[in-house]
Amino acid sequence: MTPGDWAGRLLGERTVSYTESDAILYALSVGARADDLDLVFEDRLRVLPSFGLTLCQWAPDILANAGAFDNRAVQGAQTLEVHRPLPRSGELTLSARVGNVWDKGSAAIFEVIVECDEFTGLWSLFAPGFGGFGGERGPGRAVDEQRPAGTPATVSTFPTQAALYRLTGDRHHIHIDPEASARIGQPVPILQGLCTLAATTLVLAEQQGASAADLTRLQGRFSGYVVPGDDLELESWPDGAFELRRDGAPVISDGIAVFA
Structure with a gap:
């Protein structure tokens, strides 16, 4: 198969x-x-x-x-x-x-x-390792459009966040066990991508004077890793687009968050 x-x-x-x-x-x-x-x-x-x-x-x-x-x-x-x-x-x-x-x-x-x-x-x-089966390549990434500078903000994570988020269902060992994270090249456990994405919506909603519970659309591409306790740089635009960075390098790109 x-x-x-x-x-x-x-x-x-x-x-x-x-x-x-x-x-x-x-x-x-x-x-x-x-x-x-x-x-x-x-x-x-x-x-x-x-x-x-x-x-x-x-x-x-x-x-x-x-x-x-x-x-x-x-x-x-x-x-x-x-x-x-x-x-x-x-x-x-x-x-x-x-x-x-x-x-x-x-x-x-x-x-x-x-x-x-x-x-x-x-x-x-x-x-x-699972490519090369002769299927369609699929759509490529859209060319990054030149945008004016967006609105800056900070998404702050906390040291116990990955351990706490695990209780909601994502029990992958790379988020708690240094031996497991080391096997993927990370010396310390990393934060779950979906946790980072959701944490970002809280800050975006506050920026827009909305409730995070009013979210109607969300998307993001996971481009890098986050260590619990990191302060991340957020840049967002009025149409809902955003990018989240760690030390200047994207960790969530192609982001969109829309609130009712």
Whole structure:
């Protein structure tokens, strides 16, 4: 079976449940403050839309467990389209399928699409060593347009953030175990990309005078690593575009965050 044979395959349906405490833990793990009462206080709770992505980890795991790729695979990008607000607690019925599988020569890119009434999420998984199967290369990156200087801000992470975020579902060892992170060339555990992406939406929402719970569209390409405790440089533009950098080098590029 070639990587291309996975394109379009159904990955099944799951009903997942969560509580208000799960949603609050998630908000705290991505950087919500104690005074963000709409995110951390059950009496006023609005669930961050990106929390829904933590309920979908089973879908890319199906591909991994079936041998579609190996443990060198990393998440390359994420998109989220919000259809309606997540309930404060309850159950969601999620269906998952493989989208396109692109052949980049030295690697394959698998798209995993998870859908429910509340949102649609798309994972792009970069799998080194699985290209060269004769498939389509897929779209290239758009040429970076020349933009005027954007609005600067800082996204601050904290030293225990990766350990806390693991409790929301991403238990990959590279986020907690220095021996595991060393195997991918990182001397210390690194922050989960989806955590970094969600943390950025908190700052962008504050810049725009919106609530992070009003997010309607989110996308980003993971371009570099973040160490918990880093202060990251954010540049954003009025159309929702943004880029996040660590010491001047992008860690999230091609970013878009739109709020209602």
